[in-house]
Amino acid sequence: MNEERFLDDITPPPGGWQRLVARRDTLSREPGLALPLAAAAVLAVVVIVVWPQPRELQIPWDAARLTAEPSEGIGLKGIRGAQATQLMSDDPRVHFYWLQSTSAP
Amino acid sequence: MSDERGLSAPQWQELYQRLEKPLYNFAWRYVWNAQEAEDIVHDAFLQVWERRDRILVATANRYLWVSVMNIARKKRRWARAKRFLRFEDSPHELSAPDNVEAEASQREQAQRLRAEIERLPEALRAVLLLAEFSEMSYEEIAQLLSIPKGTVASRRHLAVKQLRIRTGA
Numbered sequence: 001m002n003e004e005r006f007l008d009d010i011t012p013p014p015g016g017w018q019r020l021v022a023r024r025d026t027l028s029r030e031p032g033l034a035l036p037l038a039a040a041a042v043l044a045v046v047v048i049v050v051w052p053q054p055r056e057l058q059i060p061w062d063a064a065r066l067t068a069e070p071s072e073g074i075g076l077k078g079i080r081g082a083q084a085t086q087l088m089s090d091d092p093r094v095h096f097y098w099l100q101s102t103s104a105p
Numbered sequence: 106m107s108d109e110r111g112l113s114a115p116q117w118q119e120l121y122q123r124l125e126k127p128l129y130n131f132a133w134r135y136v137w138n139a140q141e142a143e144d145i146v147h148d149a150f151l152q153v154w155e156r157r158d159r160i161l162v163a164t165a166n167r168y169l170w171v172s173v174m175n176i177a178r179k180k181r182r183w184a185r186a187k188r189f190l191r192f193e194d195s196p197h198e199l200s201a202p203d204n205v206e207a208e209a210s211q212r213e214q215a216q217r218l219r220a221e222i223e224r225l226p227e228a229l230r231a232v233l234l235l236a237e238f239s240e241m242s243y244e245e246i247a248q249l250l251s252i253p254k255g256t257v258a259s260r261r262h263l264a265v266k267q268l269r270i271r272t273g274a
Contacts, residue, residue, distance in 0.1 A: 006265050007218075007237045012129040012146075013139055017121060020147045024154055 112157040112165055120165055121150055127238040128173045134222055134234055135177035136184065145180060149173045167249060170239055174231065214272070221271045225264055232257055233264035
């Protein structure tokens with residue numbers, strides 16, 4: 001620059017080049033993430049496709065029941081292919097049911 | 106300008122030897138910490154190394170300055186957000202005082218200057234530090250920051266003026 005310098009130069013700590021090369025060599029020795037990520041993706045697909053899916057229960061009631069929102073005054077009804085057993089609940093407005101399939105496995 | 110693409114190991118080393126000091130000076134005035142300033146410079150050089158096959162040799166210098174500036178800004182934002190930005194004593198600024206009084210005065214002056222650089226808006230700080238350390242022309246700095254050449258000159262002038270007034274330098 002043509003203009004007068006205003007700030008003083010400071011000297012970097014010695015050994016910077018050696019530390020940089022050491023970091024570079026460490027990085028180059030580490031395996032990249034591409035291969036592990038690809039392997040994980042393939043494994044995920046295999047698990048999703050091959051893993052045995054649980055049998056679905058027919059639960060024709062609204063989702064509010066499933067999230068344990070207050071369900072006072074609403075009876076249990078219309079469960080096809082499933083058996084419901086009422087469980088203890090400390091809150092009279094909340095009902096818990098244990099659902100089991102009645103169809104043969 | 107050469108269109109040669111691909112940076113060799115010796116070219117990378119030559120760049121480091123040439124730019125380590127100015128880049129370090131620039132980064133240090135963003136984070137005020139020797140270790141972090143060196144990390145910033147090294148991060149930029151490692152980015153260049155990873156992209157060495159695609160980088161134009163002629164613009165590697167500019168690439169490094171942009172990288173260091175971006176990394177330094179990010180680290181600074183993070184440190185400020187976490188209130189970690191603190192002024193580390195620099196051994197460079199405390200070297201060879203004649204006596205305790207001179208050392209105290211030197212330290213005080215250095216801290217005042219740092220505080221005033223801290224007060225500069227980012228637009229002024231970037232121009233000032235690039236003009237001080239990069240050895241780039243105003244035109245090159247203007248291209249780097251995507252601002253007019255005249256703006257570089259005026260921002261640098263304003264930054265130096267503010268520092269002079271506030272520090273009495």
